[in-house]
Amino acid sequence: MIGGGSGAFIGAVHRIAARIDDKYELVCGAFSSDAEKSKASGLLLGIPESRAYGSYVELIEKEKQLPENERAQVISIVTPNHVHFAPTKMALENGFHVVLDKPMTFSLAEALELEKVVATSGKLFCLTHTYTGYPMVKEARQFVASGKLGKVRKVYVEYPQGWLSQFTEATGNKQATWRTDPKQSGIAGAMGDIGTHAFNLLEYVSGLQVTKLCADINIVVEGRKLDDDGAVLLKLSNGASGVLMATQIAAGEENNVKIRVYGEHGGLEWQQCDANTLQVKWLDKPTEIWRTGAGYTSSFAQHNTRTPPGHPEGYLEAFANLYRNFAECVDGGLEGRQPSPESMDYPGITEGVRGMAFIEHVIESGKSEQKWIDLKI
Amino acid sequence: MIGGGSGAFIGAVHRIAARIDDKYELVCGAFSSDAEKSKASGLLLGIPESRAYGSYVELIEKEKQLPENERAQVISIVTPNHVHFAPTKMALENGFHVVLDKPMTFSLAEALELEKVVATSGKLFCLTHTYTGYPMVKEARQFVASGKLGKVRKVYVEYPQGWLSQFTEATGNKQATWRTDPKQSGIAGAMGDIGTHAFNLLEYVSGLQVTKLCADINIVVEGRKLDDDGAVLLKLSNGASGVLMATQIAAGEENNVKIRVYGEHGGLEWQQCDANTLQVKWLDKPTEIWRTGAGYTSSFAQHNTRTPPGHPEGYLEAFANLYRNFAECVDGGLEGRQPSPESMDYPGITEGVRGMAFIEHVIESGKSEQKWIDLKI
Amino acid sequence: MIGGGSGAFIGAVHRIAARIDDKYELVCGAFSSDAEKSKASGLLLGIPESRAYGSYVELIEKEKQLPENERAQVISIVTPNHVHFAPTKMALENGFHVVLDKPMTFSLAEALELEKVVATSGKLFCLTHTYTGYPMVKEARQFVASGKLGKVRKVYVEYPQGWLSQFTEATGNKQATWRTDPKQSGIAGAMGDIGTHAFNLLEYVSGLQVTKLCADINIVVEGRKLDDDGAVLLKLSNGASGVLMATQIAAGEENNVKIRVYGEHGGLEWQQCDANTLQVKWLDKPTEIWRTGAGYTSSFAQHNTRTPPGHPEGYLEAFANLYRNFAECVDGGLEGRQPSPESMDYPGITEGVRGMAFIEHVIESGKSEQKWIDLKI
Amino acid sequence: MIGGGSGAFIGAVHRIAARIDDKYELVCGAFSSDAEKSKASGLLLGIPESRAYGSYVELIEKEKQLPENERAQVISIVTPNHVHFAPTKMALENGFHVVLDKPMTFSLAEALELEKVVATSGKLFCLTHTYTGYPMVKEARQFVASGKLGKVRKVYVEYPQGWLSQFTEATGNKQATWRTDPKQSGIAGAMGDIGTHAFNLLEYVSGLQVTKLCADINIVVEGRKLDDDGAVLLKLSNGASGVLMATQIAAGEENNVKIRVYGEHGGLEWQQCDANTLQVKWLDKPTEIWRTGAGYTSSFAQHNTRTPPGHPEGYLEAFANLYRNFAECVDGGLEGRQPSPESMDYPGITEGVRGMAFIEHVIESGKSEQKWIDLKI
Structure with missing residues (x-):
């Protein structure tokens, strides 16, 4: 380490x-x-x-x-x-x-x-976008990929935090200090720290890529050197649109990253504060509550679950899923066999490049008077 | 009538x-x-x-x-x-x-x-922006006005519906037909029908005005003549920013208008599907669940409540509050006395003019390559 | 009146x-x-x-x-x-x-x-057991009657309130005074005031009758003359068992009457604080969220609904359903026609007699050293 | 092992x-x-x-x-x-x-x-009553002990599962087989497997002991040899009363153990499916949402938390808390120092003896015609 x-x-x-x-x-x-x-x-x-x-x-x-x-x-x-x-x-x-x-x-x-x-x-290379390690996030991706929702039309992703509501970096808080320092963090604050998580979650679950964006990027707390708040309008690779919101000045919020995806026939909703639930909504049927550990979930969800339904798995288990899947691929390489698709399902270099492209373009857009900026790499 | x-x-x-x-x-x-x-x-x-x-x-x-x-x-x-x-x-x-x-x-x-x-x-003139008739929306407005949250920094308002996910106007559905017809509805579809509700709710609760906007306005369902989806970045009169989302193609969603307001010290959250609850969030204290009918609520909330806590009041009661408050003002006029501030708290001509200005500017922004459009009347 | x-x-x-x-x-x-x-x-x-x-x-x-x-x-x-x-x-x-x-x-x-x-x-005679007027309670009854859950095996019903946590009757509170006075209320306090609602809800939704009971009945607040708390073990007419809890000293609770029914294949859950939702749970499928106003609900639910999905109807509408259904039956009588099954679905004399039998037996059981008391009329 | x-x-x-x-x-x-x-x-x-x-x-x-x-x-x-x-x-x-x-x-x-x-x-000896390892369960115990709720008056604890709704032991399911076999499990099925968890949770959080009980114990699934369902009326050592419900035939339920404690001034509610939340309810103030990781929580909660607020910790972390605390006491012994009160807060032999006494008395009560049975050891 x-x-x-x-x-x-x-x-x-x-x-x-x-x-x-x-x-x-x-x-x-x-x-x-x-x-x-x-x-x-x-x-x-x-x-x-x-x-x-x-x-x-x-x-x-x-x-x-x-x-x-x-x-x-x-x-x-x-x-x-x-x-x-x-x-x-x-x-x-x-x-x-x-x-x-x-x-x-x-x-x-x-x-x-x-x-x-x-x-x-x-x-092998793994980038720890933790949220894609949750079993119900994996289920969400599989669900969209299955086509049951039809073509994706709208995606909302949000990541509200409140821990930088004050000028915390002045208090010696180690986490706050480096994350708000352009020399250590780069050109982005909130957009780099949590915006990239939201962006990755959106592309992972929807199976789509962001092609254009239009960002409102703000430094809300006086004296801060990097953005602590932003909202972004998005165009996606299949013609759909989306909204990404990430903020660290939503006083009273903890860390409740959330995604909603709507297709022609229904929608999905997942949020970290109820991480073992995936809501599946339909045009003409009751909303369904899909749950971690249930027998009806996909092999991708089950591969990333340790306990029976009703034994909540959380953030550390989601993180562990990245490590465990990565280890299975490392072992596969050592043993000369192809790892399973479930094992290979962890974020890597491609997701990292796209995340950095998001950061550069979203900060550029924040400063621009031009409405739409192409997200090109 | x-x-x-x-x-x-x-x-x-x-x-x-x-x-x-x-x-x-x-x-x-x-x-x-x-x-x-x-x-x-x-x-x-x-x-x-x-x-x-x-x-x-x-x-x-x-x-x-x-x-x-x-x-x-x-x-x-x-x-x-x-x-x-x-x-x-x-x-x-x-x-x-x-x-x-x-x-x-x-x-x-x-x-x-x-x-x-x-x-x-x-x-006298009353415009039926129903959602401001809910007791806990009134409480939210009073709470922001009290200054307990400090200066408002961020507002999210959303209004997701799914009932126009299909080309319903082709089926003879009366509601769908006129709402998607430019000759009957005007230049806006979703933005006029529900976007104005969201806009009104935002200005009512925050006590602020939208000064600039940047909109992504879409017609998602093929053949439709008016927008059925949109998201809008906002600048507010005190320098804060916001996001407004309104869509009628979020398949599986009913009618869950929701607002979140964040200030320096905490935030508020209200949504119609849990209409008798107002969440009050704090930087350093537990979130509080304020409830319709509770003794600790303001005179504005209590004036608009008929039953004790735990007897849910809903949409029809919120609507009735507009009519009842309006009647109290009409009666006041007949009897030559000034109605109470609680009675006078119903939407009127000013809110109507601002709503129409929102519609015209948001549709203009949707068509524009310019990023920010001033919302001027 | x-x-x-x-x-x-x-x-x-x-x-x-x-x-x-x-x-x-x-x-x-x-x-x-x-x-x-x-x-x-x-x-x-x-x-x-x-x-x-x-x-x-x-x-x-x-x-x-x-x-x-x-x-x-x-x-x-x-x-x-x-x-x-x-x-x-x-x-x-x-x-x-x-x-x-x-x-x-x-x-x-x-x-x-x-x-x-x-x-x-x-x-004609109507007894205002309000809770059976909710559309989703009617849906619950229809669901059980449809047999989709299989034979009912277990029922939990609870009615927690906190408003009599203190010796409120000493303060001149009119509601508290008569409800705790044996001369005005009868032999029961909480069991008469809210226990009968819970009992009625259980028999209405399950379609079963309580045949035996074993009660723990308490006066918790010093000086009070009637029970303010109780819990009752139940045997039901098909051999199933149940639990009924009703209390007015659960400090901090409002009025959240709730029922859960479990059969061989799944279960149902309804609670007043989320009155427009009926949870339908299955052994091997995702839980379903049935909602007031949805197109898939029964004629009984739809008959008792005024607005589209997502426009919450509450306590007053549930109460109004009793009055409206009763009026339809009165009108039917005047016009010499048979009212619809949906109109006739309101509580009447039979429910009233059973409620009074419950009160007498539950109070008797509370005083008895005998475990099970037959609920006979 | x-x-x-x-x-x-x-x-x-x-x-x-x-x-x-x-x-x-x-x-x-x-x-x-x-x-x-x-x-x-x-x-x-x-x-x-x-x-x-x-x-x-x-x-x-x-x-x-x-x-x-x-x-x-x-x-x-x-x-x-x-x-x-x-x-x-x-x-x-x-x-x-x-x-x-x-x-x-x-x-x-x-x-x-x-x-x-x-x-x-x-x-040293540790008995793995997992649920008392959750930070918010520890907070609940500390809250009751602080006296802020006043004297405890009522406790509800429930543990609904559905996984034994069918005659699963006939299918070769290893878990089901031994748990329903009197030779391996003892005299109790559900009451031993999950009833003891509920009993332990009640005594741990309330700080009280069960002194009398009156049980309805059932074998619901035909052919089963041990109880799969039960409900118990309780008397507690301070004169309060309670209800314990544990069932394995609540079809559609996962594993949602839940406790509610009411005192003179307010109440507490915790349930495993939302394990990082403790609801604190008050007679005359808004309900508060206490959360794992928050700065306002007690040293007992913080000692058993690894991540900041909003990073959900689950069942495995609760279980790990038992092991970690036990290790700290083992280490303390090796190093000749007194472990902290937080480290010593794990279930041991006393809890084990009381759990076995509960099993014997609850099964005896289930068979008895006598209403109340003393829980004596």
């Missing part, structure tokens, strides 16, 4: 997610750019001192020299955005599979370069 | 709403432009044959000649949009108070002229 | 309910046992002084002498329980149809006598 | 729960009473062949002989009920801490004997 030392939120989440299905063992880390802090974190996490490295460069170089059956196979990178590209590139080029936190890179240019690195490395 | 003969939906709703609080008696009507049909409807409704008129002109002329204590005091006009202006103008100019269904007129020009007529007539 | 003067809650509800569908006109009343107060209430309600009577005896005698086309046809009786039997009996015996508030009488003995009076009078 | 071989549901859950917080490593097991199967399961779970034992006796004897720093510290026992007592007793007496699945033993007599074994062994 690169990053994720004491005080980091997402590093601990990655470690739990990796552990849940017993497919990973934490063997080494460069948990901080400060060598002392890295060793201290390693100690707490039960890593031998020799494998708690002082930098990602050291980690990759040293691990590479270990015998194949000892060295790390997969490197998780959970640093702020500006330290995504370089370690990922180096890890891939030195023979490690990579799990990387989103958004993928600091810029679209980096993303496009990384796409080439992945292709030439032959290594 | 003008309009509202057999087969009309909203005419029957107006009649129930007027009856609930025993402030009105139906004494005459021109229920159809066909004199025979009008008399037949009148008979069913218990109107003497002599007062079931064959046209609105006849109604107004004949009623005017009746002794003051016999003739109609208030005329409800529930015709399609293209027959709003003329009867309303004639009724006001001949000394009748008017309750008119929304949207107010066929065009903004008519609306502006009607504004003058109302002013010079000295008669 | 007998009872329902100023300050009464349920009298006003009855008047609104009667008005909603324009089938009744309030023509006379004995609104109070104090003649002056009755006249004052009559004045407020627009009743001519000559027909605002000082007692129910006077009302019945005087009205009876009026010409048939002038006199009252239906008498609504909305007095406290101890003044139910005598006016109802007298009204029926003098040729008036009667709508009576629940519980039907002061004692089971009175109920059984009233049953005979109804039979011999040939007049 | 003893039990939990291939095909077992709860064994896998225990292993995930133990892994989540990285406090346990699976080092040995007797996963089946068949030595071959045990070794096969061990292989799948990455256990060295030498430590995949053929019986619990072998496991305990062999592990005991290993050097202290190699041998198992904690033994998880996840066998059917009839194989709880003997391995637990042997493990404790041989120096191992034990985590045991519920219900604790086959009979109350065994439970009482085990209580002595725990006391004399000096070893």
Whole structure:
């Protein structure tokens, strides 16, 4: 693991997610750019001192020299955005599979370069768009793909948070500080942090691509350097339209990402606060409540479920599904067999490139007087 | 009553709403432009044959000649949009108070002229934006006005319906036919029918005005002549931003108009499918569930509530609140006293003019390549 | 109307309910046992002084002498329980149809006598068990009767209120005072006031009868004279079992009566706080959300619905359904035709007798050391 | 681990729960009473062949002989009920801490004997009543204990399932077979399997003990040997009353255990299907929605939460909280320090004895004609 030392939120989440299905063992880390802090974190996490490295460069170089059956196979990178590209590139080029936190890179240019690195490395790459790990999100994608709703006509996706309603970055809050700092986050704040999740969820569930967008991007809290609020009108690849809303100043909201998709015959609704439910709505029949673990769900939902219906699985299990599916593909490669379609269903480099393209275009649109901007890569 | 003969939906709703609080008696009507049909409807409704008129002109002329204590005091006009202006103008100019269904007129020009007529007539005028009649919507407005949320920063309002998901106007459905016909509805379909409700709800609850808008307006169902779907980015008079979504092709949705308002310290959420609840969200305290009929609610909510907490009041009661408040103001005028602020809290000519301005500008924006359009009257 | 003067809650509800569908006109009343107060209430309600009577005896005698086309046809009786039997009996015996508030009488003995009076009078009788007036409760009954759930195995019905959590009767609260006074209410408090509603709902929806019961009946608030809380184990006529819970000391609860019925293949759930929804649950399929106004609902639900899906109808509309259906039956009698099954579906004398039997047996069981008591009439 | 071989549901859950917080490593097991199967399961779970034992006796004897720093510290026992007592007793007496699945033993007599074994062994013992591991259940207990609701007056607890609606044990379903077999389960079916969970939840949250009960216990599905449905009237140690409902024949229900507690000033409601919410209801204030992860929650809730508000934690995390807290106490013992009150808050031998006493008395009451049975140990 690169990053994720004491005080980091997402590093601990990655470690739990990796552990849940017993497919990973934490063997080494460069948990901080400060060598002392890295060793201290390693100690707490039960890593031998020799494998708690002082930098990602050291980690990759040293691990590479270990015998194949000892060295790390997969490197998780959970640093702020500006330290995504370089370690990922180096890890891939030195023979490690990579799990990387989103958004993928600091810029679209980096993303496009990384796409080439992945292709030439032959290594596997996973980008942790957590929400697509939920069983009922997978069910939603399968449902749309089945054609039962007919052609998709309208998509709404929203991601309201309230935790940046105040000028929190002035209080020393570590999460707030780097996420609102253009040097660490890149050109986008809320649009990068949660807008990309919403964008990924929309494209994943609908099976469509955003082709044009028209954005209203705002810095609401005085003194903030990056956007903390935005709403985007969308045109989709089949001619349908959509709306994406992402905000971090909706005071009183937690983290309730939600998607609604409407086709000719009916619609779907999923939201994280009721994550084990997928509402299926029909023009002329009662709305149906599809549930995680039920016997009538698809192989994709069932593959990503551990417990019977009524035993709620949550955010950590959704995250674990990414890790577990990725491990199945890594194992498949080692064992020379094709993983199942269910195992291969995790976000990767293509989703990362599209996410970075979204960021660049949505910020451009926010500044533009032109109504529609093409989302081209 | 003008309009509202057999087969009309909203005419029957107006009649129930007027009856609930025993402030009105139906004494005459021109229920159809066909004199025979009008008399037949009148008979069913218990109107003497002599007062079931064959046209609105006849109604107004004949009623005017009746002794003051016999003739109609208030005329409800529930015709399609293209027959709003003329009867309303004639009724006001001949000394009748008017309750008119929304949207107010066929065009903004008519609306502006009607504004003058109302002013010079000295008669009272109510526009039935039903949703502002709900006790918890009134509570929401009072809550924002109290300043407890701090400055408003973001507003989301949405009105998803699915009943026009198919080319229903081809099936002879009376409601669908006139609402999708530019000759009867005007330049807007969904934006006029339900977009104006959403717009009114937003301005009523937030206490703000929309100053700029950027719209994506669509005709989704093939063959339809007016918009059946749209989403609009908004700028508000205090510098805040918002999003308005209204669609009639969200297959599987009923009629769940919903508003969310976020300020510096917290937010509000109300939706019609749970109409007796107002969610109040806070940055650092538990969300509160405010309920119709509760002792802690404002005088505005209580004035518009008939039953104790837990006895749900619905759409017809919200509609009845408009009629009842209007009656209290009519009575106040007759008795030479100032009605209470709670009684005067019903939508009128100003809301009507703003609604028509919204329609004209949102349709203009939908066709424009310019990003932001000023909403000026 | 007998009872329902100023300050009464349920009298006003009855008047609104009667008005909603324009089938009744309030023509006379004995609104109070104090003649002056009755006249004052009559004045407020627009009743001519000559027909605002000082007692129910006077009302019945005087009205009876009026010409048939002038006199009252239906008498609504909305007095406290101890003044139910005598006016109802007298009204029926003098040729008036009667709508009576629940519980039907002061004692089971009175109920059984009233049953005979109804039979011999040939007049129609309606007991206002409001909750069976909801469209989705009617749908529930039809659903069970259709056999789609298979044999009913378990029923839960609950009616939690919190408004008597304190010794409210000591504060002069009119509602609390008579409902907790054995001289006005009879032998039961909560079990009579809301337990009978729950009991009626259970028998109506399940189509079964309670045959045995075992009750835990409590007076929770110190100083109170009648039960304010109870829970009852039930055996039903087809061998199934059930639980009935009714309490008025569940602090923080409003009025959320709820029923769940489970059969061999699935279950149903309805609760008043989401009154326009009926959940239909299945062993091996997604739960379905059936909604008021939907095209797929039964003729019984549709007959009791006024607005399209998504326009919530509430408590007053449910109450109005009883009045409207009763009026259709009264009209049918006048016109010599058989009313429709949908019109005849309102609670009457049989439900009233069973309710009083429930009260007597449940209170007896509460005092008994014997486990099961037969519910026999 | 003893039990939990291939095909077992709860064994896998225990292993995930133990892994989540990285406090346990699976080092040995007797996963089946068949030595071959045990070794096969061990292989799948990455256990060295030498430590995949053929019986619990072998496991305990062999592990005991290993050097202290190699041998198992904690033994998880996840066998059917009839194989709880003997391995637990042997493990404790041989120096191992034990985590045991519920219900604790086959009979109350065994439970009482085990209580002595725990006391004399000096070893720690955890019984996995999962539901008390949820952060919002812990919050509920703290809330009641704080006295803010005043004296508790009424408690409702329910546990509806539908998975035994059919004669599933005839189909070879492993879970159904042993749970409905008196030789493996003991004298109770539903009451042992889920009734004890409901009972434990009630006593944990309310801080009260059940003193008397009156039960209606049923075998609904023909051919079944143990109860699959029951409802119980309760008297509690402070004089309050309650109702406990547990059923496995509520067709269409999943696993939605729910508790409601009412005091003098307000009430609490928690249900597993919305596990991260605790509703707090008040007599005269809006209902409050308390949420997992919020800054205003107690140290007990926060100690058992891993992620920020709005990142739902579910059943596996609740289960993991038991394991994690138990580990903290084991570690405390090793390190000679007193664990925190938050760490010590897991169910143990006392809860186990009370659960077995509940089973024996509730089944006795179900067969008795006597109304109230004292719950004495």
